[in-house]
Amino acid sequence: MIQPGREVWLKTYIKKGRRHMETKKKKTMSVREMGRLLGLKKVESYWLVHKEYFRTVEVNGMLRVDTESFEEWYASQIRYHKVTGEPPGEKLRQESYSARDIAELLSITEDTAYDIIRRYQLPTELVYHWKRVPKAAFDAWYASQSKYRTVEDREKDKELEINSMTMPEMARLLDVPRSCIYEILRSERGRRTLQVFELAGKKRILNRSFEIWYAGQTEYLKPEDRKEHPEARNVHYADCLTGRINKKKHMPPRECSSNPEYLSVDEAACLAACPRDRILKWIRKNKFPVIRSGKHLIRIPRMDFENFLLTVLKTED
Secondary structure: OOOOHHHHHHHHHHHHHHHHHHHHHHHHHHHHHHHHOOOOOHHHHHHHOOOOOOEEEEOOOOEEEEEEHHHHHHHOOOOOOOOOOOOOOHHHHHHEHHHHHHHHHHHOOOHHHHHHHHHOOOOOOOEOEEEEEEEHHHHHHOOOOOOOOOHHHHHHHHEEEEEEEEHHHHHHHHHOOHHHHHHHOOOOOHHHHHOOOEOOOOEEEEEHHHHHOOOOOOOOOOHOOOOOOOOHHHOOOHHHHHHHHHHHHHOOOOOOOOOOOOHHHHHHHHHOOOOHHHHHHHHHHOOOOEEEEOEEEEEEEEHHHHHHHHHHHHHOO
């Protein structure tokens, strides 16, 4: 019969022994257990073992996987996933970015992220055939440019955008061509007074520095500050399209005939007050005789064309 005091001691000893065995057992696991944890079959499980991604030990003639080494490997890769749902690559994500991570960070497409890696020659490391950019290299590149911004930095940049202007905006404000703005920036007073910085790939001027520069000179005045208050006389980018269309309507013929008895296609179009394409359409339909020289040179007898126009006018009447 076991004495009561010895019985308590024996139970405590057994409990400690079990805890020690459980702790010791957790330090390693069998290859089959590792395979079940990753949802792999026997062949692929042993393939990982033979690749020596993690340490293994031999216990009683059987291979066992070192748990600590396995967890380190699991945190440094993104290909294999545990069936428990624990995400892989925790250590990898702390040290580097994938193209998808960069795309999400900068709110761009994944193709643009790869283009950034190629164009700016960012250093990469290959992890299971996927390129990853070290965080230190990415942070250094990000700090050296202002074209690509994170969502947080864009919110910060809004205040700078409100308190600054671009070169075209300054040109419209002063009603001068953009070339004058560059002359102002190159001048001694402009270099000393105007504060220029780059934001989202564009140079901008602080409004405060512009007001200081504007107050200290009289050469460039805003339209409302001029005595005669003239209307804006410089065509800027916003008005270019309309200006080109209006200019095109009054353009002289591009091609002229050296013989007054013959007309070029452009001259015929001016004479008939119609588009050039309509003249070419009439030529294809043989409405009047033409003389061809080579592939592109076409000459129209003036008398025949004028007679044709009279016929067209009579038909319309």
